[in-house]
Amino acid sequence: MIATIRPAAFFLALAFSIIWAAAAQAKTTTIDDAGTTALEPLVKLRWNSVAPPRGGVDNSMSGTMTVQVRLNVMPWLKRSGRIYLSLPAQQPGPIALSWVAQGRFHSGQLRSGNRVLVYAGPITTPFMEDLVKFQFTVDGALVRRPFPVTFRFEMDED
Protein backbone atom coordinates (compact mmCIF):
# COMPACT_ATOMS: atom_id res chain seq x y z
CA MET A 1 0.00 0.00 0.00
CA ILE A 2 2.76 2.42 0.88
CA ALA A 3 4.61 1.64 -2.29
CA THR A 4 1.61 2.61 -4.43
CA ILE A 5 1.05 6.00 -2.75
CA ARG A 6 4.56 7.40 -3.11
CA PRO A 7 4.72 7.60 -6.92
CA ALA A 8 1.41 9.46 -7.00
CA ALA A 9 2.60 12.05 -4.48
CA PHE A 10 5.80 12.49 -6.43
CA PHE A 11 3.90 13.03 -9.69
CA LEU A 12 1.68 15.65 -8.07
CA ALA A 13 4.69 17.55 -6.72
CA LEU A 14 6.32 17.48 -10.12
CA ALA A 15 3.24 18.85 -11.80
CA PHE A 16 3.13 21.78 -9.43
CA SER A 17 6.75 22.54 -10.01
CA ILE A 18 6.23 22.64 -13.79
CA ILE A 19 3.33 25.08 -13.48
CA TRP A 20 5.35 27.33 -11.19
CA ALA A 21 8.27 27.31 -13.56
CA ALA A 22 6.08 28.28 -16.51
CA ALA A 23 4.54 31.19 -14.60
CA ALA A 24 7.93 32.45 -13.56
CA GLN A 25 9.15 32.57 -17.17
CA ALA A 26 6.24 34.71 -18.42
CA LYS A 27 7.92 37.97 -17.53
CA THR A 28 6.60 40.90 -19.50
CA THR A 29 8.71 44.00 -20.05
CA THR A 30 7.81 47.12 -21.99
CA ILE A 31 10.36 47.57 -24.75
CA ASP A 32 12.22 50.83 -25.18
CA ASP A 33 10.79 52.38 -28.35
CA ALA A 34 12.46 55.76 -28.02
CA GLY A 35 13.77 55.49 -31.58
CA THR A 36 10.31 55.09 -33.06
CA THR A 37 9.12 57.93 -35.28
CA ALA A 38 5.85 58.71 -37.00
CA LEU A 39 5.92 59.80 -40.62
CA GLU A 40 2.80 61.95 -40.16
CA PRO A 41 2.09 64.30 -37.27
CA LEU A 42 -1.52 63.27 -36.78
CA VAL A 43 -3.93 60.45 -37.41
CA LYS A 44 -6.69 62.12 -39.39
CA LEU A 45 -10.01 60.38 -39.00
CA ARG A 46 -12.53 60.20 -41.79
CA TRP A 47 -15.91 58.55 -41.93
CA ASN A 48 -15.83 55.04 -43.29
CA SER A 49 -18.95 55.82 -45.28
CA VAL A 50 -19.70 59.02 -47.16
CA ALA A 51 -23.30 59.12 -46.01
CA PRO A 52 -24.60 58.01 -42.64
CA PRO A 53 -26.98 55.09 -42.25
CA ARG A 54 -30.72 55.58 -41.85
CA GLY A 55 -30.76 54.51 -38.24
CA GLY A 56 -27.61 56.34 -37.18
CA VAL A 57 -25.66 53.20 -36.36
CA ASP A 58 -22.19 52.04 -37.49
CA ASN A 59 -20.76 55.54 -37.43
CA SER A 60 -17.17 54.40 -37.56
CA MET A 61 -14.25 56.64 -38.47
CA SER A 62 -10.79 55.51 -39.49
CA GLY A 63 -7.42 57.09 -39.97
CA THR A 64 -3.97 55.82 -40.80
CA MET A 65 -0.46 56.63 -39.73
CA THR A 66 2.83 55.20 -40.92
CA VAL A 67 5.36 54.66 -38.17
CA GLN A 68 9.00 53.70 -38.36
CA VAL A 69 9.10 51.34 -35.40
CA ARG A 70 12.50 50.95 -33.75
CA LEU A 71 12.69 48.77 -30.70
CA ASN A 72 15.71 48.52 -28.45
CA VAL A 73 15.95 44.81 -27.77
CA MET A 74 19.55 44.85 -26.62
CA PRO A 75 18.67 43.47 -23.16
CA TRP A 76 17.43 40.28 -24.86
CA LEU A 77 20.21 39.96 -27.42
CA LYS A 78 21.11 36.36 -28.26
CA ARG A 79 18.07 35.10 -26.46
CA SER A 80 14.60 34.23 -27.64
CA GLY A 81 11.47 36.17 -26.91
CA ARG A 82 7.98 37.07 -27.98
CA ILE A 83 7.10 40.65 -28.79
CA TYR A 84 3.52 41.82 -28.45
CA LEU A 85 1.83 45.00 -29.56
CA SER A 86 -0.34 46.15 -26.68
CA LEU A 87 -3.13 48.71 -26.96
CA PRO A 88 -4.41 49.53 -23.46
CA ALA A 89 -8.03 50.44 -22.87
CA GLN A 90 -8.16 54.22 -22.89
CA GLN A 91 -10.27 57.25 -23.60
CA PRO A 92 -12.36 58.17 -25.45
CA GLY A 93 -13.58 54.55 -25.78
CA PRO A 94 -13.08 51.34 -27.72
CA ILE A 95 -10.44 51.57 -30.42
CA ALA A 96 -9.77 49.05 -33.15
CA LEU A 97 -6.24 48.93 -34.45
CA SER A 98 -4.96 47.09 -37.48
CA TRP A 99 -1.55 47.31 -39.04
CA VAL A 100 0.49 46.14 -41.96
CA ALA A 101 4.20 45.59 -41.38
CA GLN A 102 6.92 45.04 -43.94
CA GLY A 103 8.00 41.66 -42.65
CA ARG A 104 10.11 42.16 -39.58
CA PHE A 105 6.95 42.10 -37.50
CA HIS A 106 3.67 40.29 -38.16
CA SER A 107 0.73 42.28 -39.47
CA GLY A 108 -2.43 42.01 -37.42
CA GLN A 109 -5.28 43.66 -35.62
CA LEU A 110 -6.60 44.08 -32.13
CA ARG A 111 -9.05 46.01 -30.00
CA SER A 112 -8.08 48.23 -27.11
CA GLY A 113 -7.53 46.34 -23.88
CA ASN A 114 -5.67 43.55 -25.65
CA ARG A 115 -2.32 42.67 -27.14
CA VAL A 116 -1.25 40.61 -30.14
CA LEU A 117 1.95 38.75 -30.96
CA VAL A 118 4.05 40.51 -33.61
CA TYR A 119 7.30 38.57 -33.31
CA ALA A 120 8.51 35.33 -31.83
CA GLY A 121 11.99 33.97 -32.10
CA PRO A 122 15.61 34.74 -31.47
CA ILE A 123 16.78 38.28 -30.82
CA THR A 124 19.79 38.61 -33.08
CA THR A 125 20.25 42.38 -33.34
CA PRO A 126 20.27 45.15 -30.74
CA PHE A 127 17.45 46.94 -32.51
CA MET A 128 14.44 45.63 -34.41
CA GLU A 129 12.94 47.93 -36.99
CA ASP A 130 10.00 47.85 -39.38
CA LEU A 131 7.87 50.34 -41.27
CA VAL A 132 4.35 49.79 -40.02
CA LYS A 133 1.15 51.33 -41.35
CA PHE A 134 -1.41 51.57 -38.57
CA GLN A 135 -5.13 52.10 -39.02
CA PHE A 136 -7.16 53.33 -36.07
CA THR A 137 -10.94 52.93 -36.08
CA VAL A 138 -13.20 54.54 -33.51
CA ASP A 139 -16.86 55.39 -33.08
CA GLY A 140 -17.27 58.84 -34.59
CA ALA A 141 -19.69 59.79 -31.84
CA LEU A 142 -16.73 59.77 -29.45
CA VAL A 143 -14.55 62.09 -31.50
CA ARG A 144 -15.25 65.49 -29.98
CA ARG A 145 -11.71 66.81 -29.97
CA PRO A 146 -8.19 65.56 -30.72
CA PHE A 147 -7.12 62.84 -28.33
CA PRO A 148 -3.97 60.83 -27.67
CA VAL A 149 -3.78 57.09 -28.19
CA THR A 150 -1.00 55.14 -26.57
CA PHE A 151 0.31 51.73 -27.53
CA ARG A 152 3.45 49.87 -26.59
CA PHE A 153 5.54 46.88 -27.46
CA GLU A 154 6.05 44.25 -24.79
CA MET A 155 8.64 41.50 -24.54
CA ASP A 156 7.78 38.15 -23.03
CA GLU A 157 11.02 36.35 -22.36
CA ASP A 158 11.18 32.67 -23.18
Add this chain to the structure above:
Amino acid sequence: MRELGGAALLAALVAGSLVGAASAYTVTITAAAPQTIYLQVGVGSFTNNYNAGGTPQKNATIDVVSTTVAAAAVGNGTAQAMTADTPTTNSFYDGFQFCKAPLPAGSLYIGGFFRTTGAATAAAQVTATVPAALTNAAGNTIPFSKISWASGGTPNPDSPPAEPFPSGTFVSGGVQNVGSMASNTWNESCLSFSYRNNTVPAAGTFTGVVLYTMSAP
Protein backbone atom coordinates in the same frame (compact mmCIF):
# COMPACT_ATOMS: atom_id res chain seq x y z
CA MET B 1 24.54 33.85 0.80
CA ARG B 2 26.31 37.20 0.29
CA GLU B 3 26.93 36.44 -3.36
CA LEU B 4 23.28 35.58 -3.86
CA GLY B 5 22.23 38.84 -2.26
CA GLY B 6 24.58 40.78 -4.50
CA ALA B 7 23.22 39.06 -7.59
CA ALA B 8 19.68 39.90 -6.56
CA LEU B 9 20.60 43.56 -6.11
CA LEU B 10 22.27 43.69 -9.51
CA ALA B 11 19.24 42.12 -11.15
CA ALA B 12 17.00 44.69 -9.53
CA LEU B 13 19.18 47.54 -10.79
CA VAL B 14 19.15 46.18 -14.32
CA ALA B 15 15.40 45.76 -14.22
CA GLY B 16 15.03 49.27 -12.92
CA SER B 17 17.06 50.72 -15.75
CA LEU B 18 14.95 48.83 -18.27
CA VAL B 19 11.74 50.18 -16.87
CA GLY B 20 13.16 53.66 -16.94
CA ALA B 21 14.16 53.43 -20.60
CA ALA B 22 10.99 51.69 -21.74
CA SER B 23 8.19 53.76 -23.07
CA ALA B 24 4.87 53.69 -24.80
CA TYR B 25 4.23 55.35 -28.11
CA THR B 26 1.54 58.01 -28.26
CA VAL B 27 -0.13 59.35 -31.38
CA THR B 28 -2.66 62.12 -31.62
CA ILE B 29 -5.91 61.34 -33.35
CA THR B 30 -8.17 64.04 -34.70
CA ALA B 31 -11.26 64.25 -36.82
CA ALA B 32 -10.51 65.48 -40.31
CA ALA B 33 -13.62 64.53 -42.24
CA PRO B 34 -15.17 67.46 -44.07
CA GLN B 35 -18.64 68.42 -42.92
CA THR B 36 -21.03 67.28 -45.62
CA ILE B 37 -24.68 67.94 -46.33
CA TYR B 38 -26.95 66.57 -49.03
CA LEU B 39 -30.52 67.65 -49.71
CA GLN B 40 -32.71 66.24 -52.43
CA VAL B 41 -36.15 67.70 -53.19
CA GLY B 42 -37.73 65.66 -55.93
CA VAL B 43 -35.13 64.65 -58.46
CA GLY B 44 -31.62 64.06 -57.17
CA SER B 45 -28.43 62.46 -58.37
CA PHE B 46 -26.14 59.83 -56.96
CA THR B 47 -23.46 57.98 -58.87
CA ASN B 48 -25.08 54.80 -57.58
CA ASN B 49 -27.12 53.82 -54.57
CA TYR B 50 -25.20 54.87 -51.50
CA ASN B 51 -24.95 51.37 -50.08
CA ALA B 52 -23.39 50.30 -53.38
CA GLY B 53 -20.69 52.92 -53.10
CA GLY B 54 -22.55 55.84 -54.66
CA THR B 55 -21.75 59.44 -53.86
CA PRO B 56 -24.08 62.43 -54.15
CA GLN B 57 -24.05 64.68 -57.20
CA LYS B 58 -25.49 68.07 -58.07
CA ASN B 59 -28.87 68.22 -59.79
CA ALA B 60 -30.40 71.51 -60.86
CA THR B 61 -33.82 70.17 -61.80
CA ILE B 62 -36.78 72.19 -60.51
CA ASP B 63 -39.64 69.83 -59.86
CA VAL B 64 -43.16 70.95 -60.63
CA VAL B 65 -46.05 70.07 -58.34
CA SER B 66 -49.41 70.91 -59.89
CA THR B 67 -53.14 70.33 -60.05
CA THR B 68 -55.86 71.22 -62.50
CA VAL B 69 -59.16 72.16 -60.93
CA ALA B 70 -62.22 71.45 -62.99
CA ALA B 71 -64.37 74.50 -63.59
CA ALA B 72 -67.27 72.96 -61.72
CA ALA B 73 -65.10 72.29 -58.70
CA VAL B 74 -63.37 75.64 -58.38
CA GLY B 75 -63.73 76.99 -54.86
CA ASN B 76 -66.01 74.22 -53.61
CA GLY B 77 -63.84 73.57 -50.55
CA THR B 78 -62.78 70.12 -51.62
CA ALA B 79 -59.02 69.93 -51.44
CA GLN B 80 -57.37 69.04 -54.72
CA ALA B 81 -54.51 66.61 -54.72
CA MET B 82 -51.36 67.93 -56.37
CA THR B 83 -48.89 65.70 -58.13
CA ALA B 84 -45.19 66.02 -58.75
CA ASP B 85 -43.94 65.74 -62.29
CA THR B 86 -40.99 63.62 -61.25
CA PRO B 87 -40.86 59.86 -61.08
CA THR B 88 -38.63 59.95 -58.00
CA THR B 89 -39.90 57.26 -55.69
CA ASN B 90 -36.77 55.42 -54.64
CA SER B 91 -34.29 56.25 -51.94
CA PHE B 92 -30.74 56.68 -53.07
CA TYR B 93 -29.72 55.09 -49.81
CA ASP B 94 -30.39 51.57 -51.06
CA GLY B 95 -32.80 51.87 -53.95
CA PHE B 96 -35.73 51.08 -51.67
CA GLN B 97 -39.05 52.29 -53.10
CA PHE B 98 -39.87 54.75 -50.38
CA CYS B 99 -42.69 56.71 -52.04
CA LYS B 100 -45.35 54.19 -53.05
CA ALA B 101 -48.92 53.16 -52.28
CA PRO B 102 -50.78 53.72 -50.07
CA LEU B 103 -49.29 57.18 -50.57
CA PRO B 104 -50.98 59.07 -53.41
CA ALA B 105 -49.24 58.80 -56.75
CA GLY B 106 -47.22 61.89 -57.46
CA SER B 107 -45.82 62.36 -53.99
CA LEU B 108 -42.58 64.30 -53.82
CA TYR B 109 -39.50 62.65 -52.37
CA ILE B 110 -37.42 64.78 -50.02
CA GLY B 111 -34.34 63.46 -48.27
CA GLY B 112 -30.68 63.83 -47.52
CA PHE B 113 -28.05 63.54 -44.86
CA PHE B 114 -25.83 65.62 -42.63
CA ARG B 115 -22.31 64.44 -41.89
CA THR B 116 -20.34 66.19 -39.17
CA THR B 117 -16.58 66.18 -38.85
CA GLY B 118 -16.86 63.92 -35.84
CA ALA B 119 -19.20 63.68 -32.90
CA ALA B 120 -22.85 64.61 -33.07
CA THR B 121 -23.86 68.24 -33.21
CA ALA B 122 -27.13 70.10 -33.35
CA ALA B 123 -29.37 69.07 -36.24
CA ALA B 124 -29.23 70.66 -39.65
CA GLN B 125 -32.36 72.59 -40.50
CA VAL B 126 -34.29 72.63 -43.76
CA THR B 127 -36.26 75.76 -44.55
CA ALA B 128 -38.61 76.77 -47.34
CA THR B 129 -38.51 80.28 -48.71
CA VAL B 130 -42.07 80.88 -49.82
CA PRO B 131 -43.35 83.72 -52.01
CA ALA B 132 -46.48 85.52 -50.93
CA ALA B 133 -48.55 84.01 -53.70
CA LEU B 134 -48.75 82.07 -56.91
CA THR B 135 -49.49 84.36 -59.82
CA ASN B 136 -50.94 84.04 -63.29
CA ALA B 137 -50.09 85.96 -66.46
CA ALA B 138 -52.64 88.63 -65.62
CA GLY B 139 -51.18 89.23 -62.20
CA ASN B 140 -53.91 87.53 -60.24
CA THR B 141 -52.79 85.66 -57.16
CA ILE B 142 -53.46 82.66 -54.98
CA PRO B 143 -51.81 82.73 -51.54
CA PHE B 144 -49.23 80.04 -51.02
CA SER B 145 -50.93 79.31 -47.71
CA LYS B 146 -53.56 77.46 -49.74
CA ILE B 147 -51.07 74.66 -50.30
CA SER B 148 -50.42 71.99 -47.69
CA TRP B 149 -48.62 68.68 -47.61
CA ALA B 150 -49.00 65.40 -45.81
CA SER B 151 -45.82 63.60 -44.91
CA GLY B 152 -45.37 59.86 -45.21
CA GLY B 153 -43.22 57.16 -46.64
CA THR B 154 -42.87 53.41 -46.58
CA PRO B 155 -40.84 52.73 -43.48
CA ASN B 156 -37.82 50.52 -43.44
CA PRO B 157 -36.82 48.62 -40.31
CA ASP B 158 -33.97 51.08 -39.94
CA SER B 159 -36.03 54.18 -40.65
CA PRO B 160 -36.28 56.81 -37.92
CA PRO B 161 -39.57 56.59 -36.02
CA ALA B 162 -40.66 60.15 -36.81
CA GLU B 163 -40.92 61.90 -40.14
CA PRO B 164 -37.96 64.24 -40.51
CA PHE B 165 -40.12 66.44 -42.75
CA PRO B 166 -43.50 66.59 -41.01
CA SER B 167 -46.82 67.58 -42.53
CA GLY B 168 -47.45 71.29 -42.85
CA THR B 169 -48.82 74.26 -44.74
CA PHE B 170 -46.86 76.95 -46.53
CA VAL B 171 -46.70 80.31 -44.84
CA SER B 172 -47.14 82.97 -47.50
CA GLY B 173 -44.23 85.29 -47.95
CA GLY B 174 -41.77 83.96 -45.45
CA VAL B 175 -39.08 81.49 -44.54
CA GLN B 176 -40.36 78.53 -42.58
CA ASN B 177 -38.77 75.47 -41.14
CA VAL B 178 -39.98 72.33 -42.88
CA GLY B 179 -37.75 69.70 -41.33
CA SER B 180 -34.49 68.82 -39.70
CA MET B 181 -31.78 66.23 -39.99
CA ALA B 182 -30.05 64.97 -36.88
CA SER B 183 -26.30 64.85 -37.39
CA ASN B 184 -24.96 61.67 -38.93
CA THR B 185 -28.31 60.30 -40.00
CA TRP B 186 -30.02 59.72 -43.30
CA ASN B 187 -33.48 61.31 -43.51
CA GLU B 188 -36.31 61.04 -46.01
CA SER B 189 -40.03 61.65 -46.37
CA CYS B 190 -42.62 61.69 -49.12
CA LEU B 191 -44.72 64.82 -49.37
CA SER B 192 -48.24 64.64 -50.80
CA PHE B 193 -49.31 68.18 -51.65
CA SER B 194 -52.85 69.49 -51.89
CA TYR B 195 -54.55 72.73 -52.84
CA ARG B 196 -57.16 73.88 -50.37
CA ASN B 197 -59.60 75.14 -53.07
CA ASN B 198 -61.87 77.19 -50.82
CA THR B 199 -61.82 80.42 -52.81
CA VAL B 200 -62.63 81.35 -56.41
CA PRO B 201 -59.63 82.95 -58.07
CA ALA B 202 -59.49 84.28 -61.58
CA ALA B 203 -59.05 81.71 -64.29
CA GLY B 204 -55.53 80.93 -65.42
CA THR B 205 -52.36 79.06 -64.68
CA PHE B 206 -50.84 80.13 -61.40
CA THR B 207 -47.23 79.44 -60.64
CA GLY B 208 -44.71 80.13 -57.91
CA VAL B 209 -41.37 78.76 -56.81
CA VAL B 210 -40.50 77.60 -53.30
CA LEU B 211 -36.83 77.35 -52.48
CA TYR B 212 -35.68 74.65 -50.04
CA THR B 213 -32.48 75.36 -48.15
CA MET B 214 -30.48 73.16 -45.80
CA SER B 215 -28.36 74.82 -43.13
CA ALA B 216 -25.92 72.99 -40.86
CA PRO B 217 -24.46 74.39 -37.63
